[in-house]
Amino acid sequence: MAGFRDIDKALFPIKNINTVLQLFRQQLEDTCEPDLALLSIVVGIIENSLTSRSNAALQVYEPFEQNSLPLLELDAVETLYDKFQNIMNTAVNINKSKSFATRDLVKRVSDVIWNSLTRSYYKDRAHLQSLYSYLTGSKLDCFGVAFAVVAGCQTLGYNDVHLALSEDHAWVVFGEHGTENAEVTWHGKGNEDKRGQEIGKGVSSRSWLYVNNKPVICTRQMEVAALVSAINPSLNSTHDAYEVSLLQQELLWLLYDLGHLKKYPMAIGNLGDLEEISSKEGKVPCKTLFEEAIVSARRYYNNQHVYPYTYQGGYFYRNKMYKEAFESWANASDVIRLYNYSRDDEEIYKEFLEIANELIPHIMKVESSGFSANTILKKPECFANLLRFYDGICQWEEGSATPVLHIGWAKPLVNTISKFDADVRAQVNIVCDKSGEEKFSKKNGSYFNNNNYDKENGSHNSDASKSNETDISAGNFHPSLEALTAACS
Numbered sequence: 096m097a098g099f100r101d102i103d104k105a106l107f108p109i110k111n112i113n114t115v116l117q118l119f120r121q122q123l124e125d126t127c128e129p130d131l132a133l134l135s136i137v138v139g140i141i142e143n144s145l146t147s148r149s150n151a152a153l154q155v156y157e158p159f160e161q162n163s164l165p166l167l168e169l170d171a172v173e174t175l176y177d178k179f180q181n182i183m184n185t186a187v188n189i190n191k192s193k194s195f196a197t198r199d200l201v202k203r204v205s206d207v208i209w210n211s212l213t214r215s216y217y218k219d220r221a222h223l224q225s226l227y228s229y230l231t232g233s234k235l236d237c238f239g240v241a242f243a244v245v246a247g248c249q250t251l252g253y254n255d256v257h258l259a260l261s262e263d264h265a266w267v268v269f270g271e272h273g274t275e276n277a278e279v280t281w282h283g284k285g286n287e288d289k290r291g292q293e294i295g296k297g298v299s300s301r302s303w304l305y306v307n308n309k310p311v312i313c314t315r316q317m318e319v320a321a322l323v324s325a326i327n328p329s330l331n332s333t334h335d336a337y338e339v340s341l342l343q344q345e346l347l348w349l350l351y352d353l354g355h356l357k358k359y360p361m362a363i364g365n366l367g368d369l370e371e372i373s374s375k376e377g378k379v380p381c382k383t384l385f386e387e388a389i390v391s392a393r394r395y396y397n398n399q400h401v402y403p404y405t406y407q408g409g410y411f412y413r414n415k416m417y418k419e420a421f422e423s424w425a426n427a428s429d430v431i432r433l434y435n436y437s438r439d440d441e442e443i444y445k446e447f448l449e450i451a452n453e454l455i456p457h458i459m460k461v462e463s464s465g466f467s468a469n470t471i472l473k474k475p476e477c478f479a480n481l482l483r484f485y486d487g488i489c490q491w492e493e494g495s496a497t498p499v500l501h502i503g504w505a506k507p508l509v510n511t512i513s514k515f516d517a518d519v520r521a522q523v524n525i526v527c528d529k530s531g532e533e534k535f536s537k538k539n540g541s542y543f544n545n546n547n548y549d550k551e552n553g554s555h556n557s558d559a560s561k562s563n564e565t566d567i568s569a570g571n572f573h574p575s576l577e578a579l580t581a582a583c584s
């Protein structure tokens with residue numbers, strides 16, 4: 096059983112980051128599973144005391160001591176911990192007969208959380224992710240509700256209920272074989288919640304939101320990684336609270352070193368972002384972390400996740416490594432082309448829109464300012480990756496009920512493509528195979544987008560014989576590429 100044990104209580108009052116690390120270490124390393132409610136309350140109190148404008152300035156703590164924190168008394172934690180236990184045990188009066196959770200039990204726990212939330216509040220506000228927010232303000236964000244349900248089920252003794260995470264949604268899995276699943280929170284704006292229902296079998300299962308049924312299925316330790324990832328150090332729109340950011344980075348390193356981030360690409364990416372800002376002595380560099388996140392997504396999630404490539408692309412972009420950024424974004428586009436765009440996919444749509452209409456145009460402006468000696472505008476592989484990037488978005492749109500592209504996309508697209516001289520463009524040889532998948536190759540070597548994936552019947556056409564390459568005349572461009580090349584001819 097998890098729990099708030101005497102060895103944990105002995106660490107209080109907590110005065111610095113190292114003691115918080117010790118609490119997490121004790122909870123993570125001991126045989127029993129870590130107590131999600133305890134750890135969420137602890138980081139929630141710390142985050143809120145250091146980021147809520149109200150008393151931020153009045154903090155009375157020794158700023159000179161190594162990584163000091165506002166004093167965290169045992170009583171403050173125990174009161175909230177007992178309150179959560181109380182809410183769960185009274186509202187969900189279970190005869191703890193069953194050893195595995197049922198859909199009814201999961202729905203009842205979700206209802207307890209749901210019905211105790213404040214009627215209406217700004218759902219996207221920061222610092223609404225922890226049990227501290229739930230227990231002191233009756234407010235949770237979408238992720239926070241799902242996390243609270245899992246923590247509630249743990250409190251009730253159901254260790255089969257686990258958090259399932261896509262790149263923009265969270266739900267739970269449960270049952271003897273962990274094969275049952277259920278919605279427990281809402282998603283997006285103005286959508287009816289589907290709490291209690293099984294995860295979409297219909298069209299929604301083809302949407303990015305459910306990552307083609309390749310979600311991150313958390314262990315208890317990965318649920319700790321999720322609550323640590325959800326720590327939000329922002330003080331306001333321009334500044335972060337330094338101690339909160341440092342605590343998050345140290346906790347992610349602890350989880351990384353214990354091996355609990357191996358199957359959690361986004362958590363590795365979050366650690367990479369923090370390391371880029373301020374790297375920790377003797378740790379792998381952030382560039383490596385972004386690569387590890389990609390390897391993890393390829394190995395455990397059939398390369399169906401987009402964010403690992405956009406973490407990496409963002410890093411290359413910020414560090415002016417534009418050729419590499421184009422390759423990361425083209426790889427991200429190779430993932431999204433497999434999906435059908437649905438109205439639940441706004442978040443990833445905004446991500447691609449920003450890359451296509453803000454980041455790439457900025458790169459083009461800088462590169463064509465004439466001062467960059469080794470300009471990417473002379474590199475055919477950059478042009479090839481750019482076409483692959485745009486083509487993936489076109490293919491994402493194909494077969495989707497909702498359109499993706501509009502005139503707002505076309506202008507930056509044409510402007511970008513026209514920045515490459517004809518002689519550079521001519522070096523990119525667009526090869527199309529029978530399956531209608533185009534591949535981009537350079538004269539001296541071939542460059543293939545590696546997904547011979549037929550979206551319709553979801554198969555990989557492994558039969559290589561089908562792909563006898565022919566140089567394609569305008570006649571049989573892949574329709575999505577037709578649009579592109581027409582734009583630049």
Ligand SMILES: CC1(C)CN=C(N2CCN(c3ncnc4sc(CCF)cc34)CC2)S1
Pocket residue numbers: 238260261262263264265321324325361362365402405406409
């Ligand atoms: C490349 C990026 C734009 C940078 N940050 C990104 N994210 C920040 C952290 N994110 C996350 N980090 C850890 N775990 C999770 S679970 C989840 C779905 C809602 F539950 C989101 C998310 C979401 C993605 S993607």
